[in-house]
Amino acid sequence: MAAPKKGRSASAQSRPGRALALILIAIVALTGGMFASGHTTPRLGIDLAGGTSITLEAVNEPGQPNAINKTNMDTAVEIMNRRVNGLGVSEAEVQTQGDRNIIVNIPRGSNSKEARDQVGTTAKLYFRPVLMRQASGAASSASPSAGSSAGSSASPSPSNSSGAQKATSGSASPKASASPTASATSQGRAVTDALKAGATPSASGSASAKASPKASTSASPSASGSGSAGGGVQAQYAALDCANPEQRATAGKGAKTGETTVACGKDGTVWTKFLLGPVAVDGTEVSKAQAVYDTQGASGWQVQMNFNSTGSKKFADVTGKLSQMTSPQNEFAIVLDDQVVSHPYVRTAITGGSAEISGSFTQQEAQGLSNMLSYGALPLSFKEQSVTTVTAALGGEQLHAGLIAGAIGLALVVIYLVVYYRGLSIIAVASLLVSAVLTYVIMSLLGPTIHFALNLPAVCGAIVAIGITADSFIVYFERVRDEIREGRSLRPAVERAWPRARRTILVSDFVSFLAAAVLFIVTVGKVQGFAFTLGLTTLLDVVVVFLFTKPLLTLLARRKFYASGHRWSGLDPKRLGAKPPLRRTRRPSAPVETKEA
Template identity: 65%
Template sequence: MAAPKKGRGPSGGQGRPGRTLALILIAMAALTGAMFWSGDTTPRLGIDLAGGTTITLKASPEPGQSQSAVNQTNMATAVGIIERRVNGLGVSEAEVQTQGEENIIVNIPKGVDEEQARKQVGTTAQLYFRPVLNVAGSEPAQPTPSGSPSPSGSASPSKSPAPGASAGGDKADPPAAGAPSPSTTAQGRPVPAGLQKAPSPKASPSTAPSGAPSAPTTPGATTPAPDAKLQQQFTALNCADDKQRGKVGKARPQDSVVACSKNSSGQWEKYLLGPAELNGKDVDDAKGVIDQQSGQWIVQMDFTNEGSKKFQKITSKLSQQPSPQNQFGIVLDGEVASAPYVRETLSARAQISGNFTQQSAQDLGNILSYGALPLTFREESVTTVTAALGGEQLRAGLIAGAIGLALVIIYLVAYYRGLALIAILSLLASAVLTYTLMSLLGPAIGFALNLPAVCGAIVAIGITADSFIVYFERIRDEIREGRTLRPAVERGWPRARRTILVSDFVSFLAAAVLFIVTVGKVQGFAFTLGLTTLLDVVVVFLFTKPLMTLLARTKFFGGGHPWSGLDPKRLGVKPPLRRSRRVSAPIDPKEA
């Protein structure tokens, strides 16, 4: 019969525990190095610790909509609109995300007025139709010797915010031969094809420099010339600068305004726009569809009764203007989503044609349909935390964690003595893995350590210590049965392993359910609890067990030193009794 390999226990223990320890130590070093390399050496703090405002919005259908309107598509559209609105406040590192099926969480860092933030995220997004007075490239315009504007690439609507047009000539280019013509809908009604994405601008000797906006001068002009201050703002505007772009577009509907957009080639363009002629409430419905005649994607718009009258009036005027004054900008929250030009007078129904893809046509249709947010949102809760209060909460959480950890260590030292060293080293390994992962998950997935998450980390100390206790007690049970330490370490591991896995599985399952069914800050507690539970399994299997195997080979632990925590006398192990021959006792005869 072949002898068992050296170092391998009778229960399938690890034959080379040193390699396993080296593996987890290398992983810890790699995570620590990645943390320092990324520059994020501390976990990202949540609003309740760093200070700021958290707004929880609950979605419900618009009047006349069914509950099915609260779906993933509409929620994603709402998140995009609200995110643009929050960014319009000049907020950095703001977070807008869905939680569950009906909630949107808006986290705004400190330094932002709470009342202004609440108005921005909870109110209807503003969609306006404004006539275009001038278009230019994104850089501050400089007049060329010929007086012609620098041409920019043709624009095509894309994901919001997306441009619709860029034109700089005196006259709109005629539509291409393949441009969609009036078509018939499924209901049999003709659809006017009076709107088309503006072509690429062409230089013209008579065109004013792009830095000097020119107002319409022909009869039927829709707006008066903008004032000199707005003209200077348009000339100096650089849409490629985030700070400058964040300050434009904030004007009353009756005022002229400058706005930015990005064309199909990814270049920023700036627009000078007149007062709003329509708003998002005038659009009854809009959607991206395929033109049956051309096979191209187009966007169909239906207006309300009041919107039809306004649209007919503005398109009648714009169709008589030269380019770019024959365009109107569809402006969502201060950015131009599209800027088609008008070829004829339109009223109740119109279509926008151009080089649309399916996605860009559907995105523009969503923008037009949801000039307001696609759903109604009401505030479920608004929480504002100052930086000072957040710092106090963080300190209180850390103190509570330190007290809990100290009590656990005191108990381990008092009861397990030398075995407490293994438990403390395992807790340190778990702490290093938890800290580095939390620091890396901040920039990776946006994880922020809030106060409930700190509570989850504190609870995890007890869960991790419980795993050590289970293993230690199994070893001590084996010693009580008369085995020496090295066989006891290997024989106690299979039973301890089974108990640890079942316990951690129940803990992780509870964390997963809590993460799924809750919203808000409670999810931070559930996420941290689940993460630390997984790390507990890693540490016990790859650190505690091999470390215990190595220390069992030392004289201090293997010899059962009184301070090792494995002293047979302290564990109540009695020496085996000597076997002796029994003397049979005489049996008294029984009486009959």
Template identity: 45%
Template sequence: MFLQQAYTPKLGLDLAGGTTVTLSPVTQNNAAPPEEILDRAVNIIRDRVNGTGISDAEVAKSGDNIIISIPGVGQSEAVKLVATTAELRFRQVLAMEPTQIPQEMATNAPTPSASPSASATGSAKPSSSQSATTPAPSASPTGKALSSALTAASPAPSPSATQDGGQQDGKKDQDAKKGQDAKSTPTPTGETSPPPQQDPNAGVNTEGIDPAVLAQYNKLDCADPKNRGQGVQDDPNKQFAGCETDGSFKYVLDVAKVVGTDINTASAGVQQGTTEWVVQLDFKSKGAGEWSKLTTTAYNSPEPRNKVAVVLDGVVITAPNIISPIPGGRAEITGGFDQISATNLADQLKYGALPLKFNRSSIETVSSTLGQDQLQGGLISGVIGLALVVLYSLFYYRGLGIVAVLSLVVATVITYTSVVVLGHNAGFRLSLPHIIGLVVSIGITADSFIVYFERIRDEMKEGRRSLRAAVEVAWVRARRTILIADAVMFIAAIVLYFLAVGGVAGFAFAMGLTTLIDVVVVFLFTKPFIAMLARVRFFAKGHPLSGLDAERMSEAGSGGRTTTPQEA
């Protein structure tokens, strides 16, 4: 807490307000979306904004709209996250060519080494950067970072490049001469015939390409930023024409053989041996098999069909060459990420793709629904409950009550620290249900040391054991009862946490957290502290104010209690 300079907990929606985003679905013909699709979208968005279940974010349907309430003001990254489709697709490249970008755009365009790229393994090595307008022959067509499983740099195709490679230059000269001859060839009527129109697909292997997609590819202008914006809903079952993120290349892509739903998990981290942030993907069993087939097909195909494009929301992130089939079901997106952007992308992929496209119809800042007075009321109730337990412990256990008080103080400090640290690292926000769970935990902690104290008394009755011996024997028997009681409470908290949402899940989380803290305090503080006090004469000799005097224990043991130790 001190290292992070975080000293106060973050507050939830009901105590501090936040941001409300209303999403309206976009469907074909403006038809109402199916109910099951909306439910799926709600679950995905809930996972995205409240993936851990402790950030106090709320997601609910209102008619065909989805309303998301996010704690805190200015949650711009979360607002962007909830409406992004974030569907990742892996498609084989069928055709590609560089795009002529205006000079002013090329000047301002990011260098390829700073833009995202993908690899199939965890060891990516950056390739040499290239101009966005004229790819160097020694650079990869995508100019991206490739792994050892991908090809070395290959010549980038020119706008009229074909699989015949070097034969194109000779053909260009011949075509130019034919064009000149055509211009000067008179018709029988004496008129000069118009020059033949240049075929836009000259030199392109169009085999297997849908004519409609090919026509779209010919018209596609990747210099226009509108064609490079994410959020495009590309059908994974159809071929697709799209642009690269920086507009340097345009592609015809085959149907998606691996899609975002085939991803098992995604995580952000620093690439081994570098300081570069990457997004690592692990595929499900079916996705791993399809990924292996896709890379095998690309490996056995000629240029440029030996490439696999990584497409996110209709934009090609990278299209690396495949130089060998890649089994194992792992992939990696690298290049140009910082911690925030890598984490956001990993969250989008991990929590799934939205089944619909949504427009943000409204974004509003809302005030707290309860306010500071309710927060103070909850804290005051906790202080009153804590004070009553302390007074009762001192009255009934006298000297042993000091152990109870200090145990509660230690538990309170650990709980507060946990709330603050979780708030600054895991998005935990303290709401009224959380406060209720923390207040209830006071009784859980008190139960634990009461069980232990009563076991010690049972062992010391009628002078059968010394205090030092009673402390150890009582602990062996009491800890079983403590663990069973805490286990029952923790299981209840887990079940409630996973079956409930919103405030109820927050209450369950707080209760489960404090139950774990109770086990830590009893084992690492309460028991060792009592063992230390057993060496102090005041307690060992049974002083009347120690709570372990023979007269007091005999009073506690009256009512027909036998001398046989009883389980607490």
């Protein structure tokens, strides 16, 4: 049994080139992926790249004087943090300041502007039925009443120069009937699973339909049957110009959930004004929303949302009523911060607690809407107190100082290795270089994939990793030197030292990785960057030691310079105080008595 074991050991010693080839292939593949993706440098955090710092102040709502408390502030911080990071803005910091302020720090990046816009929209999320809508400043279109037949349609009134809506009377021809066009439904449509590929609904073309002869001052009731809109709201709607930023900012402010109100929204590049009914579903009743790509049909990007039990019933009721209406009263508006972010139409009652909003969405639009649905309902209302731009000057100075400190520490480590280990220092320095290359390439790739951002604490974690990696080399080298002190030659010493060194290295790296994992879980913000980098470099240390350091030492042990114990190899038996070589000798035979003659 001893011979096969020896053969396996010899086979393992004779193939260190495989491990070196494997790590070389990995480096080439990762480097190629880095250049192919176009991200050749790590993504930087706000302290190194600059960004935007937003201060939000909580405000009291009517009837809720005690709403501003620690519980609601912590909940708002959690939702804002998920909202900005849901856009792919990693390393964003959201934290409270005092009793009623929240500070949001967003690193400079492709999505930082969108994150700022969504963080600023901190009011509650509501679903309201659409009573009327029209492009702001354009000719108005009459809205049929709730009592109109299912085939009735609205058409613009050329005599209306004031912008108010009037109901048309008489018979409308099929040509004049206005079906929802692509532009009218650019915000998407709500459909059930059976209607994913359904066509855009249009008005009946087989016969003309009678429009409601009601007066123009009375809007049609909402789908919830709450009654008609009051004349005051009608006047606000008629006078509202959503192209005016001041009017847009004040539209619908202070409206109660049970009241009809006005609001503005944007369809592409065109502002649209809306007359909306009372709240049908609260945004807090959305349990989940996500953007998905429809691979089965032609819908493209769509938003899937699920409601809780209460929201499911409410949504089924309102969509059942809306499905009996015609455009625009078959639409429901998703209102965030008194602004319409989407107004999909309904083709049929949506039951079961889930719905899909599809339309001409881009990926970014679908993800933005899903984030609003998921994280839009905050327990408090906030106003933007200040917005400041953070420069990277201070962080750049600190990074420069940190890199100098890291370079000095690395130089001291290399000097120590050269003086103490001499020829073995070549293996250690080469291993450090391989670890540095892997760390840099992986960090560059993690930026676009998981939105990892390199900040100052992360740089500190990478510098600390130099010592961890050097410790692994020292453990192995000292084990080899101990074997040589016992009188063994270099090649057997390399193989006999590896199992003991391997156990020590794995235990040491496991403790470091466990500490990094715990630190990453229990902390937030920049400290997580330190923990993540420390954990990543610890894993890379194991990879480098197993696939590079040990195989390289096995190959060099076959070289005469190291195998002969040259005085500059770091493995000189005399310098190490080695015992005489171990030799197997035969047991001396018993003395033979001399016979006398």
